[in-house]
Every structure is written in C-alpha cells, then in structure tokens.
Amino acid sequence: MHLKDLKKTTPLVFNYANYVTPQFVANVVNVVGGSPIMAREVAEFPDLVGASDAIVINTGTWRRAELLETIKLAQLANQAQKVVVLDPVAVGIPSRSVPVKAVMADAKVDIIRGNAAEIAWFAGIDFASHGIDATGDGDLLAIAQQAAQKTGAMIAMSGAVDVVSDGVTTQTIAVDVPLLATNVGTGDALSALIGAFNGDEISVANTVRAMAMMKLAGVQAAQTVTTPGYFANQVLDELYLLTEDDLETFIAKEVKNG
Ligand SMILES: Nc1ncnc2c1ncn2[C@@H]1O[C@H](COP(=O)(O)OP(=O)(O)O)[C@@H](O)[C@H]1O
Numbered sequence: 150m151h152l153k154d155l156k157k158t159t160p161l162v163f164n165y166a167n168y169v170t171p172q173f174v175a176n177v178v179n180v181v182g183g184s185p186i187m188a189r190e191v192a193e194f195p196d197l198v199g200a201s202d203a204i205v206i207n208t209g210t211w212r213r214a215e216l217l218e219t220i221k222l223a224q225l226a227n228q229a230q231k232v233v234v235l236d237p238v239a240v241g242i243p244s245r246s247v248p249v250k251a252v253m254a255d256a257k258v259d260i261i262r263g264n265a266a267e268i269a270w271f272a273g274i275d276f277a278s279h280g281i282d283a284t285g286d287g288d289l290l291a292i293a294q295q296a297a298q299k300t301g302a303m304i305a306m307s308g309a310v311d312v313v314s315d316g317v318t319t320q321t322i323a324v325d326v327p328l329l330a331t332n333v334g335t336g337d338a339l340s341a342l343i344g345a346f347n348g349d350e351i352s353v354a355n356t357v358r359a360m361a362m363m364k365l366a367g368v369q370a371a372q373t374v375t376t377p378g379y380f381a382n383q384v385l386d387e388l389y390l391l392t393e394d395d396l397e398t399f400i401a402k403e404v405k406n407g
C-alpha cells in the first residue's frame with residue numbers, strides 16, 4: 150500500500166519478536182502510522198492472527214521449547230491468508246538455521262528480509278558474516294534473485310544497497326548511510342515495516358516502499374545528527390515526519406531496475 154493508505158488504515162503488525170529490539174520495532178511501526186503488537190503466548194495466536202494484517206516472525210532469539218508454536222503461528226497466518234515476513238537473524242550460524250528450516254518446511258513464508266549474508270544462505274552462496282552482521286561482498290543481485298527462486302518467497306535484502314526481488318522483477322536502492330547499520334534493530338524494524346506496507350497486497354512495489362522509507366529516514370537523520378544514540382531517535386522522528394510525496398519522490402529518484 151501507499152504510505153497515505155497505511156496512515157489511513159493503520160495495519161496491525163503482529164511481531165513474534167526477538168527479545169533484543171522489540172521496543173524499537175514497535176516504535177517504528179507506530180510512528181509511520183501502523184499498529185504494532187507483540188506476543189509469544191500460543192493461546193493468543195488465533196485471536197491475534199485474525200486481528201492482524203501482517204505477521205512478522207523474527208528468529209533472532211529462538212528457543213527450541215517454542216519451535217512448534219512458531220510453526221503453528223506461521224500456519225495460522227497462512228490459513229488466514231495474512232502476509233508472513235521472516236527475519237532470519239544470523240541464519241548462517243548452524244544453530245540459528247534450525248528454526249528457519251523448520252518454519253520454511255512446514256509453512257509458507259511470503260517475504261524474507263535479511264542482510265546480504267542471511268539472504269546468501271537461502272541462495273546457497275557463501276558470504277562472510279560476523280554474528281548478526283554481513284561482512285563480505287558478492288553479486289548482490291544474483292544472490293537476491295537466486296534466493297527468491299529457491300525459496301519461492303519475495304526477497305528483501307538490506308545493506309548499503311537494498312535489493313528486492315521476487316525472482317522475476319528485481320529493484321535496488323543504492324544509498325549509503327553507514328549510521329543505519331550501527332543501530333541494532335534497524336533490520337528487525339524494517340521487517341515489521343515490510344509487513345505493514347504489504348498488509349493489503351504482497352508486491353515488489355510495496356516491499357520497495359518499506360525499504361525506501363527506512364533508507365530515506367536514515368538519509369534525513371544523518372543530515373541532523375552524526376552519532377549513533379541520537380541517530381536512532383532521529384530516525385524515529387524522520388519516519389514520523391515523512392510524507393507520501395517525500396517517499397514517492399525518493400523512490401522515483403533512487404529505485405533502479407536490476
Ligand atoms: N552501509 C549502509 N548504508 C546504508 N544503509 C544501510 C547500510 N547498512 C545497512 N543499511 C540500512 O539499514 C537497515 C537495516 O539493514 P541491515 O543493517 O542490513 O539489517 P540487519 O540489522 O538485519 O543486519 C536497512 O534499511 C538498510 O538499508
């Protein structure tokens with residue numbers, strides 16, 4: 150959906166969040182005009198999935214004891230035809246791939262949002278990483294396209310260059326704002342934004358809107374502040390202030406076909 154429609158319809162984004170960054174994720178959804186809700190209790194899942202427009206599953210701090218519940222959540226979302234976004238934090242670490250493989254095997258994931266190393270794992274391509282961060286380099290377009298083709302999911306790959314691909318159409322945003330990468334949780338929040346923008350319909354254009362929104366907020370914030378603590382707050386303020394026109398103008402200028 151367009152930003153103006155997001156602000157009108159207030160999509161409810163159910164975040165099955167990690168325990169590191171939920172406050173930042175909830176604020177990002179809120180300031181753009183969506184409505185965040187976090188939960189981990191399986192008894193609530195049918196109600197919350199029914200009420201939600203998007204379900205965002207973050208495996209960053211998964212626990213084996215909750216794995217069947219995580220799969221159940223994705224299946225409930227599939228049955229209710231709600232968009233499922235997966236954020237596979239550090240999936241290249243073998244133990245971190247356990248919940249990702251399980252959810253992918255037993256449910257349908259519509260969109261995968263990760264950094265280049267995380268997305269390369271789905272493509273079966275080596276890409277250096279260090280914990281939650283991507284540190285290597287490679288052919289980003291090919292990685293995103295192959296990950297989309299192998300998984301059948303839309304790929305939203307973030308970094309200095311953001312790449313969105315459904316395996317057929319690929320679009321990029323090449324705008325470098327290093328401070329965006331210093332705030333832990335920007336990626337998690339971006340995954341939730343992607344859920345919000347795709348709440349009515351899953352598309353490359355809607356996913357690009359979410360990626361562009363975070364990137365543009367980073368560009369604007371970096372014009373005002375230069376240190377990470379204030380930067381994170383400034384990003385929230387810029388996200389709050391961005392308008393439909395600001396976003397669509399940035400997209401027209403910076404989004405390229407891959
Ligand atoms: N070097 C960079 N320059 C510009 N934007 C970046 C850079 N690294 C990350 N970003 C942005 O930060 C956000 C989070 O991406 P990323 O850091 O890749 O996710 P994660 O935190 O999951 O590793 C995205 O909006 C992405 O565009």
Ligand SMILES: Cc1ncsc1CCOP(=O)(O)O
Pocket residue numbers: 167169170209210238281332333334335336337338
């Ligand atoms: C530090 C950390 N550890 C497990 S999840 C997580 C947060 C990851 O956040 P992001 O992927 O948005 O940087």
Ligand SMILES: [Mg+2]
Pocket residue numbers: 238239263264281336337
């Ligand atoms: Mg991440």
